Amino acid sequence: MKYSSARVIACGLSTISLTGMVAVPVQAEASDESESLFGVSSNAPVEEIIYDDEAAVSEDANALSESIEETIPDNVNNTDIPEATEAQEDIKDAAEAVSNIDKSKQAMDGAVGQQEGIISDADEKSETIDNSAKEAYEEANKAAEAVVDKNTSKNDAETLIADAEKTVEQASNDFEDAEASYNKALNDFVAAKEDYQTAVAAYNSNKEKALNDLGEAEASLSEAEAKLQKMQAELEAARQGLVDAGAEALIAAEDNHADVTAYVETVVKYYYIPNKELKDGQQISQFQVLASNDKFVSISYDVVDENGNILRTVTADYGYDVDKATGEISLYDNKLYYEYTDANGQVVRITKDQASELENNRIEIGKYWTATGFYIPRYKQEASYYGTISYINYSDAKAIAQGKAAVAENYVDNPFYYNTDIQYKEGTKTPLLVHYALNLKYNIFYDQVEVYYPVMTKESYQSLVNRLAGSGKRVISTAAEYRMGIVRYVREYALSEAASSKEYSSYADAIAAVTKEAAAKRGAAGIDYENSSNLSIKEYSKYAQLFERHINEGKALFESNEKAYVAHIASVRTQLSDYARLLSEVSKARADYADAKSRVISLQNSVAALNGADDIATAAKQAALEAKLEKAKLKMDSAKENLIQAKELLNQAKVSYNNRFTAIPIVPAINQPIQEIVNLIPDEVLDEELEEELEKEDVVNPIINNNSSADGGFGAGDDAAALEEDAPEIAEELPQVVTIPEEETPTGITVAGLLARGKWFVGLAGVSTAGIGVAVLEAKHRAAIKLLDKLNS
Numbered sequence: 001m002k003y004s005s006a007r008v009i010a011c012g013l014s015t016i017s018l019t020g021m022v023a024v025p026v027q028a029e030a031s032d033e034s035e036s037l038f039g040v041s042s043n044a045p046v047e048e049i050i051y052d053d054e055a056a057v058s059e060d061a062n063a064l065s066e067s068i069e070e071t072i073p074d075n076v077n078n079t080d081i082p083e084a085t086e087a088q089e090d091i092k093d094a095a096e097a098v099s100n101i102d103k104s105k106q107a108m109d110g111a112v113g114q115q116e117g118i119i120s121d122a123d124e125k126s127e128t129i130d131n132s133a134k135e136a137y138e139e140a141n142k143a144a145e146a147v148v149d150k151n152t153s154k155n156d157a158e159t160l161i162a163d164a165e166k167t168v169e170q171a172s173n174d175f176e177d178a179e180a181s182y183n184k185a186l187n188d189f190v191a192a193k194e195d196y197q198t199a200v201a202a203y204n205s206n207k208e209k210a211l212n213d214l215g216e217a218e219a220s221l222s223e224a225e226a227k228l229q230k231m232q233a234e235l236e237a238a239r240q241g242l243v244d245a246g247a248e249a250l251i252a253a254e255d256n257h258a259d260v261t262a263y264v265e266t267v268v269k270y271y272y273i274p275n276k277e278l279k280d281g282q283q284i285s286q287f288q289v290l291a292s293n294d295k296f297v298s299i300s301y302d303v304v305d306e307n308g309n310i311l312r313t314v315t316a317d318y319g320y321d322v323d324k325a326t327g328e329i330s331l332y333d334n335k336l337y338y339e340y341t342d343a344n345g346q347v348v349r350i351t352k353d354q355a356s357e358l359e360n361n362r363i364e365i366g367k368y369w370t371a372t373g374f375y376i377p378r379y380k381q382e383a384s385y386y387g388t389i390s391y392i393n394y395s396d397a398k399a400i401a402q403g404k405a406a407v408a409e410n411y412v413d414n415p416f417y418y419n420t421d422i423q424y425k426e427g428t429k430t431p432l433l434v435h436y437a438l439n440l441k442y443n444i445f446y447d448q449v450e451v452y453y454p455v456m457t458k459e460s461y462q463s464l465v466n467r468l469a470g471s472g473k474r475v476i477s478t479a480a481e482y483r484m485g486i487v488r489y490v491r492e493y494a495l496s497e498a499a500s501s502k503e504y505s506s507y508a509d510a511i512a513a514v515t516k517e518a519a520a521k522r523g524a525a526g527i528d529y530e531n532s533s534n535l536s537i538k539e540y541s542k543y544a545q546l547f548e549r550h551i552n553e554g555k556a557l558f559e560s561n562e563k564a565y566v567a568h569i570a571s572v573r574t575q576l577s578d579y580a581r582l583l584s585e586v587s588k589a590r591a592d593y594a595d596a597k598s599r600v601i602s603l604q605n606s607v608a609a610l611n612g613a614d615d616i617a618t619a620a621k622q623a624a625l626e627a628k629l630e631k632a633k634l635k636m637d638s639a640k641e642n643l644i645q646a647k648e649l650l651n652q653a654k655v656s657y658n659n660r661f662t663a664i665p666i667v668p669a670i671n672q673p674i675q676e677i678v679n680l681i682p683d684e685v686l687d688e689e690l691e692e693e694l695e696k697e698d699v700v701n702p703i704i705n706n707n708s709s710a711d712g713g714f715g716a717g718d719d720a721a722a723l724e725e726d727a728p729e730i731a732e733e734l735p736q737v738v739t740i741p742e743e744e745t746p747t748g749i750t751v752a753g754l755l756a757r758g759k760w761f762v763g764l765a766g767v768s769t770a771g772i773g774v775a776v777l778e779a780k781h782r783a784a785i786k787l788l789d790k791l792n793s
Contacts, residue, residue, distance in 0.1 A: 057606045058102035061210075064599050065095035072221070072596050076228060076589040077582055083227070084593070087220035091600065094213035097206045098607060104203035105610075111196035112621065115189055119628045122185040126635035129171070129178040133639035133646065136171035139164040140649035147656040154661045161653050168646045175639055182636055189629060193622065207607060214604040221597040225590055232586045239579040246270025247572040254569050260329060261292050264320045268299060271565060272331065272558050277314075281306045295319055296334045296550035319552035329560040332552035340365075340544040355546055362543040368503040371510040374472065374492040374534040377524030381444040382425070383407045388435040400424045403440035411444050418447040418476050418490055419528055447528050449476065452487040474531075492534060493522060503540075510537045 064071075068091050074084040143164040146152045152160075242248070246269065253266040269287050278284065284301045285308075291298040296319040303311045319334030338355040342348050343366040355361070385403035404422050411420045427440030450473075454464070461479040468475055468489055477488035499517050504510040511527075514535065518524040529535065558565070 054102045054105035054610060057603065057610065058098050060599070060603055060606065061095040061098035064596070064603060065092050068092070068596070071592045072224075073589050073592065077231065077585055079231070081224050081227060081589075083220045083224035087217045087224065087596070087600075090213045090217035090220065091596075094210045094217065094603070097210035097213060098603070100206040101203055101210060101607070101610065104199050104206060107199035108196055108203060111192050111199060112625075114192040115196070115625050118185045118188045118192065119625050119632070122182050122632045123628055123635075125178045125181050126632035126639070129175050129639045130635040130642075132171040132174050133642035136164075136168045136646040137642040137649070139167040140646040140653065143653040144649045144656065147653045147660065157657055157661065161650070161657060164646075164650055164653065168643070168650055171639075171643055171646070175643055178639070179636060182632065185632075186629070189625070196622075207610060210607050211604060214600050214607065218597055218600050218604065221593050221600065225593040225597065228586055228590045228593065232583065232590065235579060235583050235586060239576070239583065242572065242575055242579070245274075247576055250569060251573055251576060257327065257329070260320065260322055261294065261297060263329065264297050264318065264331065265289055265292065265299070267329075267331070267558065267560070268297065268318055269301075271568065273301070275564075276557070278303065282311065285310070290315070293550075298336075317550060318557070319550050321552065326561070330556040331558035332556055333554050334550045334552055337549045337551060338546045339549050340546050342544065343542070349549070350546075358546065361546050363546065364541050365544045366542040367539055368505060368542050369507050369510040369537060369539050370500065370503060371495060371514050371535070371537050372500040373532075373536045374494050375514050375518060375532045376447055376474070376490055376492055376528040377518040377522040378419075378445055378526040378528045379448050379523075380525035381446070383410070383422075383442045383444050385427075385438065385440040385442065387438045388432070389429075389438055390435045391431075394436065396429075399429060399436070399438055400427070400440065403427065403438060404442060407442050407444070411446065415488060416449045416451075417444075418449045418488075419531060421445040445525065447490045447531065449488050449490055452489065453485055454482075454487055456485060490528075490531075492532065493518070495535070496521075503542075507537060507539070 068088045072084050072088055072091075074081050074088070139160075143157075143160040146160050147157045246266070249266050250270050253263045257263055269284070273284055283304055283306075285304045287299065287301040289297060289299055296317055298315070298317045300313065300315045302313050305311055317334040317336060319332045321330050321332070322328070323330070336352050337349050338352065339347055339349045340363055385406050387402065387406065389399050389402060404424065407422055408420075411417050411422065414420070421444075423443045423445065425441045425443050427438065430437040430439070452468075452473075459467075461482045464482065464487065465475045468487075472492045472494070473489040474492055475487060475489045477486060481488065495514060496517060499513050502513065504513060511529065515524075515526050518527050527535075
């Protein structure tokens with residue numbers, strides 16, 4: 001995108017008072033507060049005029065024109081579209097008009113560029129001469145002020161006047177060149193302005209034509225698109241009939257046998273039922289898949305007549321099988337059964353009706369027990385009894401009972417044994433004279449008692465019992481004992497996760513498992529089941545889960561490789577392919593038309609947005625350029641006025657010099673040899689320098705080589721003539737002066753500057769002269785060089 005802007009240039013004149021003898025009006029750019037030439041404040045908002053890129057628009061138009069035969073087909077599905085042909089012609093005409101717009105814009109830009117170059121050159125030269133004139137005025141004013149200043153020496157005054165005169169002369173020459181350039185620029189500007197106006201007219205006329213052509217192309221494309229839309233609707237309606245009949249679904253299923261279940265569902269719905277189960281005029285409705293797996297599919301559907309009336313509702317199960325060798329899929333009538341595994345691991349099959357009578361689809365096959373909670377371990381200790389028993393009325397039972405009673409005295413009421421049980425183990429009897437000697441052994445089973453001596457507190461007995469029960473300690477002592485500071489208890493232990501999560505085949509097995517854990521972990525002989533109130537042994541029923549089994553019965557109802565089905569698929573595939581091709585062609589053409597219309601509208605908007613040639617932009621641009629030219633004219637006038645003032649000040653400086661120093665210095669020519677410069681130096685000045693140089697000389701036998709040049713000097717003396725008479729041979733030896741063109745940047749009036757610039761070469765080599773004459777000549781040359789350096793400093 002190119003951007004151009006037309007701005008009102010604010011400029012004005014302000015008077016600048018320079019310190020000196022006179023006040024000179026000079027040109028300057030206006031400040032923010034100044035008024036413009038057109039009466040608009042410079043700090044007001046400036047309108048930015050943005051131009052679209054004509055070259056880019058032209059490129060888009062050409063691209064569209066070159067591609068219209070491909071993007072705007074005039075024959076679709078063997079049908080001519082005359083509207084497309086009309087659009088093609090309109091677009092070509094529009095592209096040509098847009099190309100002319102670009103050419104016109106290039107001509108406009110060329111004219112404007114030419115104008116801007118002319119104005120820029122004139123402005124640059126006027127700026128340069130204006131600055132040069134100001135500098136000349138300042139130099140002349142500086143010289144005029146310095147000459148009348150009592151502190152200014154004669155040498156300084158001469159230098160200032162020489163510099164000022166050179167500056168004024170250069171500025172005058174530059175002004176003449178700038179004035180001629182300005183007059184030529186004014187004529188060239190008028191010619192370029194006429195070229196610009198001609199290009200503007202061509203720009204606007206082609207823009208209007210392009211917009212008209214594009215508008216007609218858009219209308220033609222809209223008509224063509226509407227015609228294709230109707231054609232597309234007819235094709236889609238015909239194709240939809242095939243789709244509704246399951247054509248696409250059958251083709252998709254046939255091309256992908258990976259999901260066999262989906263394949264069977266599709267074939268049953270769109271081929272088997274319509275061709276095998278329905279009569280003419282009948283259709284299926286509300287088709288649903290109730291259940292399916294990798295072996296069967298259960299469906300339901302309604303059979304309706306031509307008017308949509310439901311004739312019957314069908315529920316059917318179909319099983320299928322895949323031949324691994326050929327990949328052929330066969331369809332069967334399928335029956336549903338249920339199976340479960342009994343307690344012996346045998347598979348049992350029941351009918352659907354039998355399964356429907358079961359609760360939660362499960363059947364009881366046995367019982368099991370679990371053991372959870374806490375148990376009190378029971379320990380065993382062995383005791384012996386030694387005694388005698390009379391022969392009278394003797395029996396083993398009496399002997400065992402006698403021994404048990406004797407042992408019980410030591411354990412039953414013992415506070416450290418709880419729930420004691422004494423069981424006879426074994427024993428012997430030895431007959432004596434009147435009785436038997438008994439040696440009997442008993443097993444003592446008991447709960448181990450632990451004693452706790454609490455600190456006397458206000459805690460109640462029941463609170464103590466509950467607190468200890470929370471940590472697995474069951475209190476067996478009485479409240480009276482507690483008041484005496486004694487607490488007796490037996491421990492309860494939690495059954496392990498392994499034992500509590502296991503299922504047991506009987507109640508006894510569950511108890512045995514708890515007893516086994518007590519023996520393994522606590523070293524117990526058993527458990528106190530009666531007092532283990534927190535131990536739970538529960539019975540549960542075991543159920544077997546029923547599983548559906550679908551059994552294929554009879555011969556295959558359908559095979560995927562049968563001829564009728566293969567022919568049906570081939571026919572459907574061909575029809576779908578034809579419709580897809582036709583619809584694709586029409587759809588592509590519609591898309592091409594829509595895309596072309598979009599591009600036409602976009603191009604139309606782009607052309608409409610091109611505002612580079614409107615009257616406001618033209619007027620603003622011309623006003624800006626003319627204002628810049630007027631500004632250059634003001635600078636020229638200012639330079640002219642400053643030059644007049646500078647010349648007057650220079651003359652005034654010369655008059656003042658003559659009045660103070662009697663004689664006006666004469667500026668030597670730029671190519672004078674150094675001998676002439678020496679001759680021009682006043683005697684009183686040269687003598688003073690000569691004395692300094694002679695004092696430094698002890699032996700004088702010089703060979704002088706000088707490359708020198710000077711910008712100016714004033715005065716002449718008789719010593720120069722005397723010098724020429726005293727040394728005629730030296731004068732004859734002087735070479736011819738060589739003049740070299742002046743460089744862009746002048747060098748100061750120093751010996752170094754003279755050597756660097758190479759304006760001339762004066763050689764005094766090869767001179768061999770004895771006596772004071774040579775010494776004086778050498779001293780005068782060095783004095784002249786030293787004086788030139790002082791003048792420049």
